Amino acid sequence: MLVTDVNEALPGGSSLLRNEPVQARSSARLTGLLDAAASIIDEIGYERLTTAMVAERAGASIGTVYRYFPDRIAVVDALALRCMQRLTARVVEAVSHDDVTDWRQAVDLVVDAKVEMYRTEPGFRAIRFGDVPDLGAPQQAPVSSPLADSVLRLLVERFDVVADERTELAVQVVVEIGNGLLARAFVAGGRGDERFVEECRRVVTSYLEPVLTVG
Known part of the structure; x- marks a missing residue:
């Protein structure tokens, strides 16, 4: 299910990702980052979203966010693709x-x-x-x-x-x-x-x- 979530988020190996998740643990981590971004966007809108906010809400390091996404725009684009x-x-x-x-x-x-x-x-x-x-x-x-x-x-x-x-x-x-x-x-x-x-x-x-x- 977690792998499916990730595939839904970024179909066809989108170039939005810096690294493709290949294991269930990595897929879960990526799904968690997108879920965190979604909850923040619901609260304050995507214009004010930052990668630091995503990391904090997901309980991850900022390095984990940058492992997959080069910037906040890539996070929003990935979330849009999943939606x-x-x-x-x-x-x-x-x-x-x-x-x-x-x-x-x-x-x-x-x-x-x-x-x-x-x-x-x-x-x-x-x-x-x-x-x-x-x-x-x-x-x-x-x-x-x-x-x-x-x-x-x-x-x-x-x-x-x-x-x-x-x-x-x-x-x-x-x-x-x-x-x-x-x-x-x-x-x-x-x-x-x-x-x-x-x-x-x-x-x-x-x-x-x-x-x-x-x-």
């Missing part, structure tokens, strides 16, 4: 059920999954999902979000949606819209403002309707 992986896993699990027979249901479940992450995942509210993490290499083309990629793949596999340029752009757009509306819903924390949650459902469904509805 995105956990969100994507929830979406895939929810939409894959046999009783989900319509793309509109799938859209609702995507919104539900993200709302639940806001309510239960430490550090999630502070992550800026519209920002592309710095993965150490210049981007030659616009980068779609992992969530948009997963949603499109599920729509194609489950509901016979054609993955053409129009559909790909539409899914990316609604993911960005959803990010903004749900961030607004949870700007004050707590259970969130249901008005913005419901508007998120309405807006993204309405935007996708003429693209995904055939005939």
